[in-house]
Amino acid sequence: xxxxxxxxxxxxxxxxxxxxxxxxxxxxxxxxxxxxxxxxxxxxxxxxxxxxxxxxxxxxxxxxxxxxxxxxxxxxxxxxxxxxxxxxxxxxxxxxxxxxxxxxxxxxxxxxxxxxxxxxxxxxxxxxxxxxxxxxxxxxxxxxxxxxxxxxxxxxxxxxxxxxxxxxxxxxxxxxxxxxxxxxxxxxxxxxxxxxxxxxxxxxxxxxxxxxxxxxxxxxxx
Amino acid sequence: xxxxxxxxxxxxxxxxxxxxxxxxxxxxxxxxxxxxxxxxxxxxxxxxxxxxxxxxxxxxxxxxxxxxxxxxxxxxxxxxxxxxxxxxxxxxxxxxxxxxxxxxxxxxxxxxxxxxxxxxxxxxxxxxxxxxxxxxxxxxxxxxxxxxxxxxxxxxxxxxxxxxxxxxxxxxxxxxxxxxxxxxxxxxxxxxxxxxxxxxxxxxxxxxxxxxxxxxxxxxxxxxxxxxxxxxxxxxxxxxxxxxxxxxxxxxxxxxxxxxxxxxxxxxxxxxxxxxxxxxxxxxxxxxxxxxxxxxxxxxxxxxxxxxxxxxxxxxxxxxxxxxxxxxxxxxxxxxxxxxxxxxxxxxxxxxxxxxxxxxxxxxxxxxxxxxxxxxxxxxxxxxxxxxxxxxxxxxxxxxxxxxxxxxxxxxxxxxxxxxx
Numbered sequence: 001x002x003x004x005x006x007x008x009x010x011x012x013x014x015x016x017x018x019x020x021x022x023x024x025x026x027x028x029x030x031x032x033x034x035x036x037x038x039x040x041x042x043x044x045x046x047x048x049x050x051x052x053x054x055x056x057x058x059x060x061x062x063x064x065x066x067x068x069x070x071x072x073x074x075x076x077x078x079x080x081x082x083x084x085x086x087x088x089x090x091x092x093x094x095x096x097x098x099x100x101x102x103x104x105x106x107x108x109x110x111x112x113x114x115x116x117x118x119x120x121x122x123x124x125x126x127x128x129x130x131x132x133x134x135x136x137x138x139x140x141x142x143x144x145x146x147x148x149x150x151x152x153x154x155x156x157x158x159x160x161x162x163x164x165x166x167x168x169x170x171x172x173x174x175x176x177x178x179x180x181x182x183x184x185x186x187x188x189x190x191x192x193x194x195x196x197x198x199x200x201x202x203x204x205x206x207x208x209x210x211x212x213x214x215x216x217x218x219x220x221x222x
Numbered sequence: 223x224x225x226x227x228x229x230x231x232x233x234x235x236x237x238x239x240x241x242x243x244x245x246x247x248x249x250x251x252x253x254x255x256x257x258x259x260x261x262x263x264x265x266x267x268x269x270x271x272x273x274x275x276x277x278x279x280x281x282x283x284x285x286x287x288x289x290x291x292x293x294x295x296x297x298x299x300x301x302x303x304x305x306x307x308x309x310x311x312x313x314x315x316x317x318x319x320x321x322x323x324x325x326x327x328x329x330x331x332x333x334x335x336x337x338x339x340x341x342x343x344x345x346x347x348x349x350x351x352x353x354x355x356x357x358x359x360x361x362x363x364x365x366x367x368x369x370x371x372x373x374x375x376x377x378x379x380x381x382x383x384x385x386x387x388x389x390x391x392x393x394x395x396x397x398x399x400x401x402x403x404x405x406x407x408x409x410x411x412x413x414x415x416x417x418x419x420x421x422x423x424x425x426x427x428x429x430x431x432x433x434x435x436x437x438x439x440x441x442x443x444x445x446x447x448x449x450x451x452x453x454x455x456x457x458x459x460x461x462x463x464x465x466x467x468x469x470x471x472x473x474x475x476x477x478x479x480x481x482x483x484x485x486x487x488x489x490x491x492x493x494x495x496x497x498x499x500x501x502x503x504x505x506x507x508x509x510x511x512x513x514x515x516x517x518x519x520x521x522x523x524x525x526x527x528x529x530x531x532x533x534x535x536x537x538x539x540x541x542x543x544x545x546x547x548x549x550x551x552x553x554x555x556x557x558x559x560x561x562x563x564x565x566x567x568x569x570x571x572x573x574x575x576x577x578x579x580x581x582x583x584x585x586x587x588x589x590x591x592x593x594x595x596x597x598x599x600x601x602x603x604x605x606x607x608x609x610x611x612x613x614x615x616x617x618x619x620x621x622x623x624x625x626x627x628x629x630x631x632x633x634x635x636x637x638x639x640x641x642x643x
Contacts, residue, residue: 054556055637075560082558093553093640097248110558115237154557 001161001193002028002051007060009046020046022216023060030161033188034195035204038213044197047213048166051195052087053077065161082110086155088165092147094139100126100150101135107158125153129183145176152183156192163187165196169203181206235570242571246578249543256539257579259532260619264583264612265590266525271608272591274518276600281510285503287426287434289367291332291467293477295324295484296499297460315497318442318458320487324465325361328483330476332468335365336442336460340450344394344438345411351397354437355412357445357460365466368434372402373421376441384443388417391435392425412438415448473502522608529612532579533619540572540627551631552639565632572624573617580616584609 004026010019020043028034038044049055050062053069056077062069064084069077081087094103104122113121126135129149139147148168155163165184169177181203188194196207204210212220246253297316321336338357343350362368363375376387388410390398395405402422409416417440426434440449446458467476477500484490484498544551551564559567591604 049637052556054640055635075562078555078558078560081556087556089556089640093549093556095550095553097245106554107557109237110554110560110563115234158558 001030001032001065002026003061003063004050005061005063007047007050007057007062009043009050009055010058019058020216021050021057024216024218026211026218028193028195030193031188031191032193032195032209033185033207034209034211035207036195036197036211036213037199037201037204039199042213043216044213045166048164048195048197052085052164053081054087082107083158084160084162086152086158086160086163088148088151088155088163088168090167090170092139092144092151092171094147094150094154096139099136099138100131100142100153103139103150104153104157107154111158122153122157125157126150129153143176144172145179148172148176148180149183152180152187156187161193163192163194165194167197167199169198169200177203238567238570239574241567242574245543245571246575252539253575256535256575257582259535260529260576260579260616261532261583261586263525263529263532264580264616265586266528267522267612268584268587268605268608269590269594270521270525271518271605272587272603273594274514274521275605276595276598277517278511278514280598280600281514282507284427285506285510287367288503288506289365289464289466291470291473291503292365293465293467293473293480293500293502295320295463295465295480296501297462298497298499315488316460316463316484317456318460319456320484321359321460321463323483323487324463324480328476328479330467330472330479332466333361333365334466335359335362335464337362337462337464338442338445338450338458338460339437340445342413342449344398346398346400346408349398351394353391353394353397355445355449356437356439357442357449358439359442362439362464365464368426369424370421371424373406373419375421375439381441381443384441384447386415386417386444386448387420387440388412389421389423389439390419391423391433391437391439393433393436394438395422410438412440413449473504477502526615529615529619533576533623536572536576536619537623537627539575540568540624541630543571544568544627544631547631548634548639548642551634552636552642555634555636556640561632564634565628568628568631569621569624572628573620576616576620576623577613580613583616584613587612 004024007021007024007026008019009021010017012018024047036044036047046055050057053064056070060070064080069080072080095106098106101119101122104125105118108118108121123132123135126132129152131146131149131153134142134146134150139150142150148171152168163184168180168184172180177200184194184196185206196203198204210220211218295316316336318336321334324331325334335358339354341352341354343352344355359381360375360377363370370389371392373389375389376385379385380387390400390405392402395402398405398410400408405419405422408419410419411417423435423439442458442460465476465480467473481496481500485496488497490496554564587609588604595601595603
């Protein structure tokens with residue numbers, strides 16, 4: 001489903017170019033449950049952003065369903081983010097002025113669904129993550145765990161093939177973090193392909209596959 | 223597996239407008255202050271144009287109040303070029319007989335009223351006023367469409383006898399401390415001569431050049447004999463002759479025929495220039511309209527500049543808004559908003575801002591216009607075309623001044639935007 005060939009990523013820091021990723025080769029199959037682990041600054045978040053089509057790699061090829069992402073236009077990559085990939089952020093990234101329901105509906109707005117269908121599907125999705133009674137709350141009226149579940153509902157509402165989660169438990173206490181991880185496991189059990197970044201070994205243990213990143217390279221894959 | 227083909231519209235328009243409205247409401251104070259620029263600009267445009275139009279219409283009406291289908295023949299300075307010149311500097315080249323000839327021999331002419339005036343003092347007991355004494359004929363009433371309010375105008379008999387009778391304008395009535403009733407049968411003194419007041423004239427108002435009610439009318443014969451005394455060998459000199467044509471259509475013919483007749487009578491052959499001047503009401507209206515148009519354009523133009531300043535205010539606040547909401551833009555981009563969706567969102571926001579300001583400005587401008595009309599007693603109404611134009615201008619301002627900030631927002635890199643706080 002995903003295939004990365006010699007992906008590198010460098011950032012320009014003033015005069016100097018700093019390379020964060022040095023040639024990543026990676027394959028993720030449909031139905032995989034993969035954890036990417038590594039210390040902070042190892043480049044795992046950057047890798048995640050490339051997987052999520054949020055930023056293009058500096059070199060190398062990235063095939064998503066056999067299409068080379070690096071050759072696509074900005075609009076095409078935007079549409080992949082919209083429909084085929086769900087992305088869950090460490091900081092939730094909900095829009096503070098919108099209600100939970102409106103936040104979940106947002107990807108469907110950009111996908112061009114009608115108002116009624118949006119409302120129904122977003123409501124069903126919030127029910128699925130256990131927030132049926134919190135639909136009209138704004139993010140600041142929700143706990144961290146609830147916000148992250150809204151974010152997960154938003155990521156899934158367009159029925160993507162791939163769910164990417166960048167340290168989804170990073171901003172949560174351990175108990176709510178566990179709930180979120182349980183939710184992700186359940187989604188994987190239903191057939192969703194999941195990739196998550198974590199530095200929590202116990203979280204990684206749940207996953208079928210662990211990829212360890214060190215200094216911008218894959219050091220061990222299991 | 224390819225991408226599912228989607229009908230992309232980024233939400234329907236009503237929804238995007240509602241979204242824009244709610245984000246403007248989130249910053250009430252700021253939005254209101256930004257709109258104020260547009261509100262003032264639009265209100266200024268509308269009320270300034272109303273003022274300009276009102277003044278113009280007012281002048282037009284007053285010029286029409288001079289009478290209908292009027293042609294004015296005025297004495298000109300006689301040309302001193304030819305040997306047959308009547309003498310350089312004789313300002314009054316027209317005589318009463320010219321007026322009689324015009325009335326008698328030109329079919330397009332309904333009636334004529336010769337006019338000889340003199341600014342002088344009028345005394346009643348211990349009160350006096352400085353006014354214009356006008357010598358004319360009974361035709362003055364029909365030609366100038368100037369009816370007596372009380373009493374009567376002098377008649378042909380009084381004209382023939384050079385009777386000492388006077389008809390007062392309302393300003394003179396007031397100045398002498400009289401009313402239109404009490405003025406009748408009073409004896410006033412003009413240049414030491416006594417006159418009996420036989421009537422007062424209806425109220426006409428100002429033409430913008432002079433107060434039509436500040437005058438005293440006496441028979442032309444009396445005027446020539448007792449007040450000004452400009453008896454030439456040719457007869458009674460007059461300053462001007464007011465001529466009423468039979469209809470609006472016959473005005474051009476009347477002007478042409480009068481010109482020819484007077485050239486004959488004054489023995490004017492080229493290269494001598496005419497010693498008279500013919501002007502009609504349309505000329506006067508056109509001249510005053512030209513002035514009024516410049517006036518309206520100046521007022522409207524300066525108001526439009528304030529509208530432009532309002533537009534720059536919108537651009538300013540949209541730039542602030544974009545940089546404040548960089549993270550929101552990042553989130554939207556990350557979950558599937560295209561550049562064009564972001565562009566659209568901010569463009570609509572700036573347009574809603576300027577149009578909302580525009581509508582409030584229209585409201586204010588209409589209220590101001592109505593107030594101005596009420597104060598000056600104008601019937602010009604509201605400049606609805608200015609309302610239309612300024613709203614269209616608002617739309618353009620919203621799009622034009624929103625374009626740069628919206629484009630800036632749309633071009634943000636999603637990841638860079640997400641990382642900002």
